[in-house]
Amino acid sequence: MSVCEKYYPSEPSKPSVVTSSIPGPESQRALQKLGQVFDARPAYFMGDYEKSLGNYLVDADGNTFLDLYAQISSIALGYNNPALIKAAQSPEMIRALVDRPALGNFPSKDLEGILSKILKFAPKGQTHIWSGLSGADANELAFKAAFMYYRSKARGYETPFSAEENKTVMENSTPGSPDLAVLSFKRAFHGRLFASGSVTCSKPIHKLDFPAFDWPHAEYPSYQYPLADNETANRTEDDRCLKIVEDIISSWPIPVAALIIEPIQSEGGDNHASKYFLQSLRDITTKHGVVYIIDEVQTGVGATGKMWCHEWAELQPPADLVTFSKKFQSAGYFFHDPKFIPNQPYRQFNTWCGDPARMIIAGAIGQEVADNKLVEQCARVGDYLFEKLEKLQSQYPDKFQNLRGKHRGTFIAWDLPSPAERDAFLKHLKLAGCNVGGCSTHSVRLRPSLTFDEKHADIFVNALTNVVSKL
Amino acid sequence: MSVCEKYYPSEPSKPSVVTSSIPGPESQRALQKLGQVFDARPAYFMGDYEKSLGNYLVDADGNTFLDLYAQISSIALGYNNPALIKAAQSPEMIRALVDRPALGNFPSKDLEGILSKILKFAPKGQTHIWSGLSGADANELAFKAAFMYYRSKARGYETPFSAEENKTVMENSTPGSPDLAVLSFKRAFHGRLFASGSVTCSKPIHKLDFPAFDWPHAEYPSYQYPLADNETANRTEDDRCLKIVEDIISSWPIPVAALIIEPIQSEGGDNHASKYFLQSLRDITTKHGVVYIIDEVQTGVGATGKMWCHEWAELQPPADLVTFSKKFQSAGYFFHDPKFIPNQPYRQFNTWCGDPARMIIAGAIGQEVADNKLVEQCARVGDYLFEKLEKLQSQYPDKFQNLRGKHRGTFIAWDLPSPAERDAFLKHLKLAGCNVGGCSTHSVRLRPSLTFDEKHADIFVNALTNVVSKL
Numbered sequence: 011m012s013v014c015e016k017y018y019p020s021e022p023s024k025p026s027v028v029t030s031s032i033p034g035p036e037s038q039r040a041l042q043k044l045g046q047v048f049d050a051r052p053a054y055f056m057g058d059y060e061k062s063l064g065n066y067l068v069d070a071d072g073n074t075f076l077d078l079y080a081q082i083s084s085i086a087l088g089y090n091n092p093a094l095i096k097a098a099q100s101p102e103m104i105r106a107l108v109d110r111p112a113l114g115n116f117p118s119k120d121l122e123g124i125l126s127k128i129l130k131f132a133p134k135g136q137t138h139i140w141s142g143l144s145g146a147d148a149n150e151l152a153f154k155a156a157f158m159y160y161r162s163k164a165r166g167y168e169t170p171f172s173a174e175e176n177k178t179v180m181e182n183s184t185p186g187s188p189d190l191a192v193l194s195f196k197r198a199f200h201g202r203l204f205a206s207g208s209v210t211c212s213k214p215i216h217k218l219d220f221p222a223f224d225w226p227h228a229e230y231p232s233y234q235y236p237l238a239d240n241e242t243a244n245r246t247e248d249d250r251c252l253k254i255v256e257d258i259i260s261s262w263p264i265p266v267a268a269l270i271i272e273p274i275q276s277e278g279g280d281n282h283a284s285k286y287f288l289q290s291l292r293d294i295t296t297k298h299g300v301v302y303i304i305d306e307v308q309t310g311v312g313a314t315g316k317m318w319c320h321e322w323a324e325l326q327p328p329a330d331l332v333t334f335s336k337k338f339q340s341a342g343y344f345f346h347d348p349k350f351i352p353n354q355p356y357r358q359f360n361t362w363c364g365d366p367a368r369m370i371i372a373g374a375i376g377q378e379v380a381d382n383k384l385v386e387q388c389a390r391v392g393d394y395l396f397e398k399l400e401k402l403q404s405q406y407p408d409k410f411q412n413l414r415g416k417h418r419g420t421f422i423a424w425d426l427p428s429p430a431e432r433d434a435f436l437k438h439l440k441l442a443g444c445n446v447g448g449c450s451t452h453s454v455r456l457r458p459s460l461t462f463d464e465k466h467a468d469i470f471v472n473a474l475t476n477v478v479s480k481l
Numbered sequence: 482m483s484v485c486e487k488y489y490p491s492e493p494s495k496p497s498v499v500t501s502s503i504p505g506p507e508s509q510r511a512l513q514k515l516g517q518v519f520d521a522r523p524a525y526f527m528g529d530y531e532k533s534l535g536n537y538l539v540d541a542d543g544n545t546f547l548d549l550y551a552q553i554s555s556i557a558l559g560y561n562n563p564a565l566i567k568a569a570q571s572p573e574m575i576r577a578l579v580d581r582p583a584l585g586n587f588p589s590k591d592l593e594g595i596l597s598k599i600l601k602f603a604p605k606g607q608t609h610i611w612s613g614l615s616g617a618d619a620n621e622l623a624f625k626a627a628f629m630y631y632r633s634k635a636r637g638y639e640t641p642f643s644a645e646e647n648k649t650v651m652e653n654s655t656p657g658s659p660d661l662a663v664l665s666f667k668r669a670f671h672g673r674l675f676a677s678g679s680v681t682c683s684k685p686i687h688k689l690d691f692p693a694f695d696w697p698h699a700e701y702p703s704y705q706y707p708l709a710d711n712e713t714a715n716r717t718e719d720d721r722c723l724k725i726v727e728d729i730i731s732s733w734p735i736p737v738a739a740l741i742i743e744p745i746q747s748e749g750g751d752n753h754a755s756k757y758f759l760q761s762l763r764d765i766t767t768k769h770g771v772v773y774i775i776d777e778v779q780t781g782v783g784a785t786g787k788m789w790c791h792e793w794a795e796l797q798p799p800a801d802l803v804t805f806s807k808k809f810q811s812a813g814y815f816f817h818d819p820k821f822i823p824n825q826p827y828r829q830f831n832t833w834c835g836d837p838a839r840m841i842i843a844g845a846i847g848q849e850v851a852d853n854k855l856v857e858q859c860a861r862v863g864d865y866l867f868e869k870l871e872k873l874q875s876q877y878p879d880k881f882q883n884l885r886g887k888h889r890g891t892f893i894a895w896d897l898p899s900p901a902e903r904d905a906f907l908k909h910l911k912l913a914g915c916n917v918g919g920c921s922t923h924s925v926r927l928r929p930s931l932t933f934d935e936k937h938a939d940i941f942v943n944a945l946t947n948v949v950s951k952l
Contacts, residue, residue: 040593044593047597047609048592049585049611049826049829052830056587059589060572070590081583081832089580090579095579097578098575099570101531104569104570107568107569108842109561110555115523116525116538117512121515122518125519138519141519143836144614144618150675153675157691157692180667183693183695186685187693189692191692202625205692216827218642221658221662221694223675354686355520355522357686357690360617360673361615361806371578
């Protein structure tokens with residue numbers, strides 16, 4: 011019995027679209043009403059989560075979609091997973107929801123146990139955790155850790171703050187509020203708050219009209235595909251980008267305290283970084299005393315065929331900080347060097363210090379992923395699916411440009427010739443019963459749940475073939 | 482029957498401290514273990530939330546505290562409230578926890594209903610809502626709304642972005658990433674991320690070593706108490722501070738797009754702003770085209786004897802944006818002008834757009850507050866308690882300096898002569914079974930749940946009398 015059959019014995023056997031357009035009339039009516047109090051314009055349709063099951067997302071009109079987008083890559087185990095329902099009904103969950111503690115000041119007796127269940131799945135080498143509430147929050151908390159660490163190396167970990175630092179910080183000026191930068195990459199997405207927004211660099215719409223820090227963006231490699239046929243060109247591309255990184259670190263007018271990178275840039279177009287590139291960044295950051303932050307918000311928790319995507323790079327020594335959110339539902343960062351714990355309490359602190367309700371869900375997700383070998387399943391299903399996509403690519407090379415994500419689980423993407431064709435493609439796929447997301451301006455990204463298996467891949471490839479043959 | 486008796490028929494009748502020091506041995510042991518994976522240094526003790534009930538917080542050693550801190554002002558209805566337990570066990574909650582939607586792209590069918598239950602309790606005049614995850618997040622989302630609104634007035638709401646804006650924003654430079662400021666106040670606390678950190682100005686430890694925006698801090702009035710005896714001096718103080726606000730708006734090198742203020746500065750020392758001051762800020766911000774943001778993260782949801790503290794000021798016209806979090810468990814901002822909805826979708830957007838699980842809790846809290854007239858109860862109990870504190874003040878004037886919060890519900894504070902005496906005072910109160918928080922460097926702040934009633938006030942005043950007489 012497959013994992014999916016075990017979880018979802020009554021999962022639909024195929025998608026079913028009953029309206030002639032999407033959103034259908036009931037979604038439209040409900041979205042119009044929602045729009046009176048909330049910005050509902052980005053909605054594709056209104057979800058009916060009570061009726062959704064496993065890999066199938068049902069909408070308010072009764073359309074049943076095979077879901078390869080999974081709430082922007084955030085549903086790990088499918089809809090209405092029985093193990094998560096059990097966690098949601100546990101006494102610990104009731105406490106977490108009803109008596110939400112200020113975890114820094116009055117931690118709950120069970121907090122250590124809850125965190126340990128998440129830490130069990132931390133990337134290799136990472137031993138500590140700090141909790142936040144979203145991917146953007148996780149990244150900004152990691153920046154705070156990085157800035158404190160960077161300044162403590164210069165000042166001395168035990169050295170008290172100077173009178174001048176204590177005075178100037180209250181005026182938002184140096185040296186108390188130092189000019190320090192986080193280096194990121196063009197096409198990166200790390201969130202939409204003000205520091206996370208300053209490192210995000212994929213689309214103007216994310217950040218127009220917001221003040222930003224004067225932080226630099228290096229170039230992220232653009233590989234030629236298939237990788238196996240372009241090794242020399244891609245290595246040259248890596249070296250070109252690495253030189254830019256090192257040049258910026260050496261020359262940017264503001265000291266670069268940290269570097270943040272997605273092992274695969276997701277929102278920015280499913281741009282992959284090679285093992286060589288990620289290890290070289292480790293070497294460069296070590297050499298220059300820059301904190302190395304890996305953003306696993308979208309790539310983490312199994313979808314690339316490893317629990318954490320950057321584990322493919324086998325970094326030595328490990329990254330300094332690794333951030334997570336999305337498929338773990340909870341958010342935060344992992345680290346291994348105890349010196350990332352600030353030299354005084356209350357420096358990394360806030361009222362809630364994370365959400366225990368979401369932490370409990372994260373632990374339950376991790377346990378299910380491990381018990382059911384879902385990372386291994388995702389690697390297997392991804393290879394199966396990729397092979398079929400390669401066949402489609404050979405038939406329709408124009409509609410499957412730069413097919414990428416081979417041996418990276420179901421974390422697969424390709425390009426269409428133009429944004430308009432990509433948008434039409436995704437629309438036709440929805441009408442064919444497959445909910446699929448885009449990224450960048452003209453890419454298609456696959457982000458199914460880890461319970462997606464070969465039979466779902468077959469259904470998807472079948473729909474894809476029908477759609478592409480008619481385009 | 483009192484509300485508390487209805488909710489908590491088996492609430493303890495009094496505090497009980499069974500260890501000779503706090504944290505007790507079991508808390509210490511557990512905190513030491515937690516400290517191996519998490520920064521547990523700020524913890525006062527380890528909470529046992531299963532055993533906590535109503536206004537009483539039980540710790541891992543079995544100490545039972547009357548809780549006047551309520552998880553840093555975040556527990557609205559006491560511990561293990563039966564109505565919230567019911568909400569936590571509802572089918573909607575299971576869905577929200579297990580199938581967390583990306584609410585912007587795939588909102589759940591019940592989202593409009595969930596949000597309406599929160600909006601029902603919005604400050605007068607506010608008709609829309611946008612959701613976040615914490616107080617800091619709520620404030621930063623409000624800043625984003627303010628910056629977009631401010632720039633859209635200059636550019637024209639329908640005017641497209643220029644090619645130069647679209648280009649420069651990807652370099653974090655003007656005009657795409659404009660230099661715009663948020664004006665806040667000295668001693669303010671609005672959160673600890675990077676933009677919220679730049680408007681926070683209460684203690685160096687919150688923000689040392691973090692880059693900050695070059696944003697200004699005006700002076701928040703410091704009143705003389707009792708207010709009734711110092712009307713002229715306090716009006717002069719208001720006018721002095723208002724002049725500084727207007728001078729900064731006119732002269733700060735970066736245009737001031739928004740002003741943010743707590744109606745009572747909480748972390749910064751329970752500094753109150755008069756009705757005159759808050760209305761004058763409305764007049765000044767209207768005159769200068771500055772967005773007026775009221776931060777009700779700590780003051781909101783009933784504790785001052787109004788649902789929202791700034792309702793005491795009866796602002797005309799209403800504030801532009803009002804942020805909330807803490808006692809509503811959920812977070813976000815309210816607004817009334819539809820032009821605060823950005824001119825394009827995906828400008829105010831992120832993966833989750835809030836947490837439906839916490840929204841459900843917020844709606845249930847609001848309903849209980851309304852059904853049980855808890856705001857009115859809090860006003861009544863606050864007056865009862867304040868009168869007793871005035872008596873203590875007349876006996877021990879040195880230990881109850883600047884007693885403040887008269888007719889502001891249980892949102893009461895006073896000063897001790899020094900930080901050391903304040904810290905000792907809070908420690909002795911804990912040993913006497915009362916969990917009370919401090920603010921600023923030498924103030925005591927009372928933040929009980931809304932279920933705190935006269936009998937709890939009597940117990941507290943009795944403990945206080947014992948402690949103060951021995952100091």
